[in-house]
Amino acid sequence: xxxxxxxxxxxxxxxxxxxxxxxxxxxxxxxxxxxxxxxxxxxxxxxxxxxxxxxxxxxxxxxxxxxxxxxxxxxxxxxxxxxxxxxxxxxxxxxxxxxxxxxxxxxxxxxxxxxxxxxxxxxxxxxxxxxxxxxxxxxxxxxxxxxxxxxxxxxxxxxxxxxxxxxxxxxxxxxxxxxxxxxxxxxxxxxxxxxxxxxxxxxxxxx
Amino acid sequence: xxxxxxxxxxxxxxxxxxxxxxxxxxxxxxxxxxxxxxxxxxxxxxxxxxxxxxxxxxxxxxxxxxxxxxxxxxxxxxxxxxxxxxxxxxxxxxxxxxxxxxxxxxxxxxxxxxxxxxxxxxxxxxxxxxxxxxxxxxxxxxxxxxxxxxxxxxxxxxxxxxxxxxxxxxxxxxxxxxxxxxxxxxxxxxxxxxxxxxxxxxxxxxxxxxxxxxxxxxxxxxxxxxxxxxxxxxxxxxxxxxxxxxxxxxxxxxxxxxxxxxxxxxxxxxxxxxxxxxxxxxxxxxxxxxxxxxxxxxxxxxxxxxxxxxxxxxxxxxxxxxxxxxxxxxxxxxxxxxxxxxxxxxxxxxxxxxxxxxxxxxxxxxxxxxxxxxxxxxxxxxxxxxxxxxxxxxxxxxxxxxxxxxxxxxxxxxxxxxxxxxxxxxxxxxxxxxxxxxxxxxxxxxxxxxxxxxxxxxxxxxxxxxxxxxxxxxxxxxxxxxxxxxxxxxxxxxxxxxxxxxxxxxxxxxxxxxxxxxxxxxxxxxxxxxxxxxxxxxxxxxxxxxxxxxxxxxxxxxxxxxxxxxxxxxxxxxxxxxxxxxxxxxxxxxxxxxxxxxxxxxxxxxxxxxxxxxxxxxxxxxxxxxxxxxxxxxxxxxxxxxxxxxxxxxxxxxxxxxxxxxxxxxxxxxxxxxxxxxxxxxxxxxxxxxxxxxxxxxxxxxxxxxxxxxxxxxxxxxxxxxxxxxxxxxxxxxxxxxxxxxxxxxxxxxxxxxxxxxxxxxxxxxxxxxxxx
Numbered sequence: 015x016x017x018x019x020x021x022x023x024x025x026x027x028x029x030x031x032x033x034x035x036x037x038x039x040x041x042x043x044x045x046x047x048x049x050x051x052x053x054x055x056x057x058x059x060x061x062x063x064x065x066x067x068x069x070x071x072x073x074x075x076x077x078x079x080x081x082x083x084x085x086x087x088x089x090x091x092x093x094x095x096x097x098x099x100x101x102x103x104x105x106x107x108x109x110x111x112x113x114x115x116x117x118x119x120x121x122x123x124x125x126x127x128x129x130x131x132x133x134x135x136x137x138x139x140x141x142x143x144x145x146x147x148x149x150x151x152x153x154x155x156x157x158x159x160x161x162x163x164x165x166x167x168x169x170x171x172x173x174x175x176x177x178x179x180x181x182x183x184x185x186x187x188x189x190x191x192x193x194x195x196x197x198x199x200x201x202x203x204x205x206x207x208x209x210x211x212x213x214x215x216x217x218x219x220x221x
Numbered sequence: 222x223x224x225x226x227x228x229x230x231x232x233x234x235x236x237x238x239x240x241x242x243x244x245x246x247x248x249x250x251x252x253x254x255x256x257x258x259x260x261x262x263x264x265x266x267x268x269x270x271x272x273x274x275x276x277x278x279x280x281x282x283x284x285x286x287x288x289x290x291x292x293x294x295x296x297x298x299x300x301x302x303x304x305x306x307x308x309x310x311x312x313x314x315x316x317x318x319x320x321x322x323x324x325x326x327x328x329x330x331x332x333x334x335x336x337x338x339x340x341x342x343x344x345x346x347x348x349x350x351x352x353x354x355x356x357x358x359x360x361x362x363x364x365x366x367x368x369x370x371x372x373x374x375x376x377x378x379x380x381x382x383x384x385x386x387x388x389x390x391x392x393x394x395x396x397x398x399x400x401x402x403x404x405x406x407x408x409x410x411x412x413x414x415x416x417x418x419x420x421x422x423x424x425x426x427x428x429x430x431x432x433x434x435x436x437x438x439x440x441x442x443x444x445x446x447x448x449x450x451x452x453x454x455x456x457x458x459x460x461x462x463x464x465x466x467x468x469x470x471x472x473x474x475x476x477x478x479x480x481x482x483x484x485x486x487x488x489x490x491x492x493x494x495x496x497x498x499x500x501x502x503x504x505x506x507x508x509x510x511x512x513x514x515x516x517x518x519x520x521x522x523x524x525x526x527x528x529x530x531x532x533x534x535x536x537x538x539x540x541x542x543x544x545x546x547x548x549x550x551x552x553x554x555x556x557x558x559x560x561x562x563x564x565x566x567x568x569x570x571x572x573x574x575x576x577x578x579x580x581x582x583x584x585x586x587x588x589x590x591x592x593x594x595x596x597x598x599x600x601x602x603x604x605x606x607x608x609x610x611x612x613x614x615x616x617x618x619x620x621x622x623x624x625x626x627x628x629x630x631x632x633x634x635x636x637x638x639x640x641x642x643x644x645x646x647x648x649x650x651x652x653x654x655x656x657x658x659x660x661x662x663x664x665x666x667x668x669x670x671x672x673x674x675x676x677x678x679x680x681x682x683x684x685x686x687x688x689x690x691x692x693x694x695x696x697x698x699x700x701x702x703x704x705x706x707x708x709x710x711x712x713x714x715x716x717x718x719x720x721x722x723x724x725x726x727x728x729x730x731x732x733x734x735x736x737x738x739x740x741x742x743x744x745x746x747x748x749x750x751x752x753x754x755x756x757x758x759x760x761x762x763x764x765x766x767x768x769x770x771x772x773x774x775x776x777x778x779x780x781x782x783x784x785x786x787x788x789x790x791x792x793x794x795x796x797x798x799x800x801x802x803x804x805x806x807x808x809x810x811x812x813x814x815x816x817x818x819x820x821x822x823x824x825x826x827x828x829x830x831x832x833x834x835x836x837x838x839x840x841x842x843x844x845x846x847x848x849x850x851x852x853x854x855x856x857x858x859x860x861x862x863x864x865x866x867x868x869x870x871x872x873x874x875x876x877x878x879x880x881x882x883x884x885x886x887x888x889x890x891x892x893x894x895x896x897x898x899x900x901x902x903x904x905x906x907x908x909x910x911x912x913x914x915x916x917x918x919x920x921x922x923x924x925x926x927x928x929x930x931x932x933x934x935x936x937x938x939x940x941x942x943x944x945x946x947x948x949x950x951x952x953x954x955x956x957x958x959x960x961x962x963x964x965x966x967x968x969x970x971x972x973x974x975x976x977x978x979x980x981x982x983x984x985x986x987x988x989x990x991x992x993x994x
Contacts, residue, residue, distance in 0.1 A: 051265035052258015054469070056419045057503040061916035064419055092258035101253060109252035112886045116729025117255030118419035118469030124256060145924040152916070154417050154470055155729050157889030158924040160882075 023084045025050065026094025032081075040079040041065045044091060052092040052121050056152065063151030066122035067091045073129045075150075092121035095128055104128055104168040113164035115155035123151045127165045136176055138169040242741035242748045243944050246882035250734040250753065251467070251727055263423040263438045263466040264500045271425070272301060273344035274489045274499035277337035277354050278509060282363035282578040282909025283377070284329045286356060289337065295353035301340040301493040308488060310455030314480050314546075315448060321544035321581065323453055323484045329358055330377070331543035331580050332910040333509040335481070340489045340497050363578035365909050367517050367540050370575040377543075378576035384541045385549040387556045389570040389628045389838050397532025397567030401523025404532075405604045409520065409596035410975040411958070413904035414513035414897075416585050417921050418728075420469020422478060422510055423500030426486030433460035434487050440479040441471045441726045442766035443756045449480035450487060465756040471728040472894070473584030476768050477547050478510045507914035511583025512904060514539040514551055514574070518559075518596035523567075528608055528615045530565040533628075537572040537593060542581035548574040551582075553698050555589030557842045558955070560628045561597035562639045562692040563619040568628040578909055584768060586891060587954040590693055591898070595976065598689040598959025602966060611656075612688050612963060613647050616850075620690060631841045634830075636939040636947065638848040638874035643690055645872035645933050646850040652688070655854070656967070659684045663968065681859040684867070685968025689959035690850045694843030695939075695948030696771035699833040702825055707765040709779035711740060711787050712820035717809030719744060719787060720752040722760065722820075725776045726767040727753075730950060731883035738879055739777050739943055743784035746802035762822065770847070770948025773879060774939075779823045781943040786821040828941055845939045847947045849873035851892065853960040854928075857968045859987065862980030864900055864965060866926070871956065872933035876947035881934060884949050889930045891953025897922045898954075899961040903977050 018035045025048055032047040044050045044067065053076060056064030060075040067076045068090040069083075096102045104127060107113065114120040130139060130147040139147070144162045153161060254260040289304075291297065305312045305324040312326060313319040325336045336356055341347040362375045369375070370382040378384060398404060424438030434454060440446055443463045450461045463483070468475065482499055489497040501510075516539045523532035537555055541548035556572035587594075605612040620639035626632055647653075663683045670681055696702055710722040719740055727733040737751040744751075754760050764776045792799055794816070795808045812819055833840035851871040855864050869892050878884040901920045905913045913919045938945025958976055966972045971986040 045265075050258070051261070054262070054420070055264070055502075056421075057916040059503075059915065059917060062419065062503075092256075096257060101256060105253075105256040108256050109248050112246075112249075112882045114249070114252055114255045115731070115886060115890065116419065116470035117251065117260050117467065118262070120255050121258050141929075145927075148924040150923075152419065152921060152923060154419055154472070154894070154921065155890045156886055157891075157893035157930060158927040159889050159930050160886055162924065 019082060021081055021085055023086060024088045026090055034081045036080060036082040038081045039077055040067070040081055040084050041076040043081045043084070044076060050091050050093050054118050054121055056118065061152070062119070063126065064119050064122045066125045066151060068125055068129055071129065071132065073126045090125065092124055095124055103171050104131065104165070107164040107168035107171070111164040111167055112156065112160035119151060119153040123148060123153065123161060126151050130165065131169055131172065134169060136173050138166060138173055141166070242738045243879050244877070244881070245738070246880055247734065247738060247748050249731055249883070250737060260467045262420055262469055263425060266425060266437065266466065268425065268427070268496040271496040271498055272340040272342055272489065272493055273347045274338060274340040274486060274497045275347045275351050276335050276485060276505070277339065277351060277356065279325065279329045279332055279334040279336055279356070279358065280910070281329060281358050281360050282332045282365065284358040284360045286325065286327055286329060286336065287359055288357040290355040290357065292353035292355070295350065297350070299341055299346065300350050301489055303338040303488050303492045304336070307492050308453055309491065310453045313452060314484060315452040316477055316480070316546055317549055318545045321546060323481065323488070331578050333580055335485065338485050338489050340493060363909050365577055365579060365906065367515065367538050367575060367577070370540070370577050371538065377578060382576045384545050384574040384576055385552055387553060387572045387838055389556060390568065391628050391630060392567035394532055394534060394567045394569045398523045401531050402526045403524045403608060404521065405524070405600070405607055406521045407600045407603050408974060409518045409599050410516070411592050411595060412515045412977070413582070414585060414902050415507055415904060415919055416472040416474030418470030418472060418474055421501045421503060421506040422475065422482050423498070424479065424483045424486040425496055425498045426483065426490035427496045428490045428494055431460070433462065434491065435462045435464070436483045436487055437464045437466050438479060438483060439468045439475055440465050441468070441475045441728055441768060442479070443724050443726070443758050444763040445477065445766055446480050446483045447758045450483060453484045454487065454491065461758070463758045465726050468726055468728045471726070472586045473588065473768065474511060475728070476584040476766060478583065503916060504914050507919060508911050509580055511546070511581060513585035514541065514548065514582040514589065514592065516555070516592040518593060520596055520600040522600065522604060524604060524608065528604070528610050528618050530563055530619045532567040533560050533565045535559040535570045535593070535597070537570070539574045539589070539592065540577050540579070540582060541574040542577060542579045544581045546581040547583050550698065551584065551589040553589070554694070555593045557629065557694060557698060558590040558692065559593035559597060561594065561601065562621050562690050562848060564621050564625045570628055586894060587951045588769065590951065591895065591955045591958065594691045594955040595958035598691065599962045599974065602687065602959065602963035603972060606966070613643065613652055616643055616688065616690050627842065629842050630839045633846070636845055636874070636876055636937045638935055638937045639690060639692065641937065642848045642850040642872040642874055642935055645935060646852050646870055649872065649931060649933055650686070650852040650870040652686070652852060655686050659686060659967065683857050683859060683968040684854065685857065685964040685966070686852055686854045687960040687963025687965070687967055688850065688852050689956045689963065691952060691955040692846040692848050693770060693948060693952035693955055694846050696775050696844060697769050699840070699842055700835055702775060703827050705765040705825065707775060707779060707825045708762040708822060709764040709776050709783060710762055710820055710822040711780065711783040713809050713813055713818065714752055715813065717806040717813060718750055718752050719784070720754055721780060722754050722762060723764040723776055723780065724756045724761050725764055725772045726756055728767065730887060731880060732767065732772050734883065735773055735777060735879045736780055739781050740784045742944070743781055744788050744805060745799060746805050750802045750805070770950040770952070773946050774942045774948055775825065777946065778943045779825065782823040783821045786823065787819070790819065790821065844941050845947055847873065847875050847949065847952045849952045849956050851956040851960045853957060853964045855961065855964040855968055857965060857983070859969065862984040862987070864978065864983065866896055866928040868928050868931065869896070869957065870931040871953070872935050873949070873952055874935035874937045875949040876939040876942050877936050877945035878934045879944060879946055884934055885932045887949050888932050888953045891951070892930060892957050893922050893927050895954045895957030896961065899958040899976050900978055901926070903979060
């Protein structure tokens with residue numbers, strides 16, 4: 015059984031080495047060899063999305079990925095979404111807004127939604143955009159609306175706290191979006207201001 | 222902030238007058254575990270020395286097993302093999318009757334029937350062994366449809382293939398029809414539907430050193446499994462232990478089937494002496510587990526000129542599959558809901574469940590009611606069209622009100638909300654205005670197309686809106702709750718926290734969260750102080766199955782009583798009132814120190830006003846009904862036959878929303894399952910086998926198919942339920958199909974009398990061609 019390929023990859027920020035048959039499904043490598051059972055199997059053929067994980071930031075159905083393809087890749091599973099004991103903003107939104115019922119699709123949906131919010135870079139995706147992003151993740155319990163609501167609420171909350179941070183860091187009135195502040199043609203002034211206020215702002219945010 | 226860790230005692234320590242716990246959407250108890258991947262489902266468990274089981278199944282629908290061959294070229298070392306001769310007790314899955322064998326002996330009665338079990342430490346070897354078994358079967362003529370079964374040319378059950386028949390009668394049917402100004406007839410069909418819980422069925426069986434059995438797995442009804450295992454293994458109840466693991470959805474699909482797979486896992490464990498995991502993949506789960514009963518329903522109604530119902534005659538035939546299993550109960554509920562939430566003095570309802578050589582059909586959310594409610598609601602829309610009445614007005618004219626009688630003679634006394642849910646749905650959606658607007662726009666589009674002016678992309682689109690009214694009896698039918706005699710308990714944990722002891726399964730719906738709320742409210746503490754024991758037959762009493770929209774109303778009611786009793790005991794002990802969580806815990810700990818353990822138990826007692834006669838099928842079929850109405854808006858592509866649901870607006874009276882968010886979640890999720898059943902979900906058969914047993918071709922709605930939902934929770938309290946609560950789990954499933962049919966008819970003028978309304982069926986109807994099967 016131990017005959018196989020020595021596979022190095024990163025899972026949820028930790029480097030791992032496992033020895034597995036090269037065609038073993040990534041899903042099984044994660045569940046059996048890495049002990050990460052949060053990722054679920056729903057159909058085994060890439061239709062339901064319950065087994066969704068991120069490979070270098072891109073959501074994939076891990077039931078369709080042979081282990082050999084994961085060599086050197088950074089993988090994120092549902093277990094890697096929270097930093098520390100507190101739930102992530104997205105996870106908390108799912109609990110508070112009815113985004114999870116039986117929980118079988120939840121890990122895959124969270125991973126897909128997480129990737130969507132990363133891509134959106136602080137923008138709040140519209141209802142249709144969230145639905146399209148989640149179209150490869152089946153849920154039989156919720157009717158999807160509360161899932162969509164939770165994803166958008168998490169995006170709004172993240173955006174609001176980013177704005178608050180930016181506002182605290184900048185002078186009132188200079189509530190420029192983080193992105194535009196960075197790319198402005200005349201950044202010098204802003205930068206100076208940011209620098210002078212930044213330490214205090216950051217501390218407060220940290221508390 | 223919700224912590225990722227399980228909440229322990231905190232915060233509420235200072236609360237003197239706790240916030241109300243009921244009617245508030247507190248964080249779902251199992252939420253944090255489910256969003257972090259920490260929730261442990263059966264397939265996530267491993268035991269030392271564990272084997273992996275596989276099932277050899279029949280490929281034919283009916284036949285006699287002649288010989289089973291094991292390929293001599295295959296390496297059989299380490300493979301455990303079990304067949305029917307290895308069953309220590311009876312070869313049956315005990316339920317209502319005992320006709321279903323755990324493993325086929327000689328006769329095959331349906332395709333994918335389990336014949337032989339295999340297990341190996343390596344799942345891949347177990348899988349390979351499957352291919353090395355050859356079952357030689359002599360094929361016999363099989364009965365594969367309701368029509369074939371009724372014709373009884375081939376007899377597979379008794380003389381007429383009928384498992385069960387119910388007849389409900391009231392008034393004088395002939396006189397009713399004689400007095401009717403208009404008589405309308407219709408025939409309505411619906412097919413199988415797969416529950417499609419995202420977590421497949423799975424169990425782990427173990428043989429204990431003491432000669433007992435432990436089974437863990439995904440299930441709704443631990444005591445059903447417990448009961449069935451006693452018979453299979455000939456063991457006394459105390460030697461069998463059944464533990465529910467986190468369950469990834471059920472919808473009825475984990476009501477009776479878990480007894481089968483538990484028996485298989487336990488049998489392999491019994492024979493091998495090692496833990497055996499038996500977890501189905503999706504293909505096996507769809508192919509071999511239960512489905513919603515297909516139905517063929519004839520409805521004939523008589524009306525006076527203004528639409529008033531004067532006679533209702535309904536004939537229901539359901540396909541039970543190869544064994545009786547739950548069919549009589551499904552049929553009973555179907556029959557009891559078949560007249561719809563309408564007042565009618567002269568009614569006849571005949572309902573039969575027939576045998577076919579297909580896998581047994583079982584429980585699926587609604588349990589027979591969605592089929593008959595779909596039929597009567599489709600029919601009411603047809604009646605409205607034939608009489609030239611607004612479907613809303615027709616329903617308002619006939620909807621039951623307080624004091625009306627159902628076909629079984631039950632007088633509807635309390636919490637009767639048919640008119641209210643209709644009114645509120647119509648108002649919310651802007652029924653009359655929207656109906657007219659769609660009609661205007663459709664007419665304009667047709668004129669434009671005739672003039673050669675097409676919409677962008679050349680698509681010929683029409684929009685329509687349809688309405689349905691439904692009801693759902695909460696808890697078991699008739700005398701069912703008396704027979705169940707459910708028990709629930711509350712006990713004090715060592716740290717002085719109340720702990721819910723019930724067999725009710727959390728399957729995603731929020732049962733355990735709702736329990737903590739109801740108990741907390743009566744104890745005057747915060748819900749997160751309340752613990753909930755895992756359903757484990759060694760620990761919890763038999764509070765009945767997690768089915769029939771009964772958990773909140775019946776088991777919740779018992780727990781509310783337990784909480785009252787517990788509080789009384791502690792207050793008597795303390796000789797004062799208890800104020801808040803910290804105080805509760807203080808008193809509870811003192812009680813534990815001085816008096817020892819405390820447990821308060823309550824059993825179901827039939828309210829004296831419920832009278833039911835199983836022989837005449839007359840009386841109070843249910844303690845009460847929940848009521849709901851839905852308006853579905855659709856857009857139909859006349860050229861492709863595709864239907865897009867634009868919006869679903871629904872008002873549902875559930876008595877009291879203990880947890881409004883969870884209730885809304887039940888309604889939205891149930892509605893989408895109903896929409897899927899109406900439009901997408903079709904089980905396709907070939908020679909008695911399901912050929913679309915994959916998520917690739919058994920299509921359930923995605924986030925792109927799901928419409929936005931507008932849900933109105935109506936709270937018309939039922940005095941017999943805890944805090945006024947009635948059932949909510951199944952009603953949402955009953956409503957959408959009839960409304961979809963009506964909306965499509967409104968959009969296109971084509972009335973389709975078979976669901977799902979696939980593009981093919983709709984195009985045939987649009988062409989005016991005769992529907993062929």
